[in-house]
Amino acid sequence: MNTFSGPLVTPSELQDALKTQRPSVKVLDASWHLGDRGRGKAEYLKGHIPGAMFFDIDAVADTSSSLPHMLPSAGVFSDKVSAMGIGNDQSVVVYAAEGSFSAARCWWTFKVFGHDAVHVLDGGLPAWVGAGGALEEGEVKGQDIRPSRGLVQKSGNTWLLNQKAFKATLRPQMLRTWRQVLDASTARSGQIVDARSMARFKAEAPEPRPGLAGGHIPGSLCVPFTEVLMTGDWTRFKSSEEIREVFQSAGIDVDSPDPLITSCGSGVTAAVLTMALHLAGRDCTTSPVYDGSWSEWGGRDDLPKET
Incomplete structure (x- = not known):
């Protein structure tokens, strides 16, 4: 189910969704800066939208390639995204910090792998703060839903394999x-x-x-x-x-x-x-x-x- 109607999401729309539909909305900070790989993550740790996870475009990539942040395989993307607790039935909102232009790359990556419920926060982190949005420090890690780690207890000693892992389909x-x-x-x-x-x-x-x-x-x-x-x-x-x-x-x-x-x-x-x-x-x-x-x-x- 897609929580938002258009490619861009306003801070007020995101705030409302996080209040009423938080389990179905995942927020990603995809900040990246040319020539300074660690800057995006460092800025994220100092302050990010509450509950937002960091999406590293250099890590969610084909790391065997000599070229920078090449698109990973569908299997690798599925594994990385599932490890962040993102499923196919959730809406994803991507943003970047001031001075960063990489949110669209994350948006495109999800689109390439068949996930249409992906959006970009219009104005990024500065707009969120300007609209009165709170920030939190430190790193947020999602609940890993990869099948190999996704055993869930049904009742008593009965366990089932979690089938909600993200499944990427390359376009x-x-x-x-x-x-x-x-x-x-x-x-x-x-x-x-x-x-x-x-x-x-x-x-x-x-x-x-x-x-x-x-x-x-x-x-x-x-x-x-x-x-x-x-x-x-x-x-x-x-x-x-x-x-x-x-x-x-x-x-x-x-x-x-x-x-x-x-x-x-x-x-x-x-x-x-x-x-x-x-x-x-x-x-x-x-x-x-x-x-x-x-x-x-x-x-x-x-x-x-x-x-």
Whole structure:
């Protein structure tokens, strides 16, 4: 059952849900900062929405990959989320702290694995505090509902295996590999949108990750992720009308029936564009994220680049 109606949730809506439907609502702090992996968790421990758990995008990932925070397998995601006590029948609200833009990545991850009851707190932690919301310190751990640890007592000495563990179902159409992106770039089929700054897109500014070439995927267009967010506030999206104008001014057809691939440095702000397109009226399953993004493309000598 989905507690909320839209992709974005206001602080007052979340406060009301936590008062009346708390068991069915899980809150996740998905704060992440480029170049400072431990900062998000440290900020969470100092103060977070009561009952919120920390969602580490670097840990809920394919840790065998050399690329940063690549999407995990469905099995790994199911295991990680079940360990947090999240089931398929619960609504998830994701937020980020001030200066963090990663809530949309967590939102997209749940969407990729078939969970539609996932939402982003509009305005993040600053909006929660501004609305009078309380904070608590320390770490919250959910009740582990993984089957191997989920024995529940029925009566007397009768025990049953807990069957409420999260079951992820991958939506492959929401994801792109470098081969698929290369095919789309070569054939000029669909659209490819890059969320990095225009300076990085044009190779006029260095990449923050060492060893990567400058430039962009041939045929792609640039829409810096900051353009779809409120000026100076990475926790708030612009209105759907403003978002449409941003994409249209960059030459992107929001209503195109063809896939609109989003890319960035490592798949985080690409998810911001995918969510922005969803807010502008586009089905999120038609705006797949190139998960490897420039961390993969820019690090390979065998893939074409433009500047």
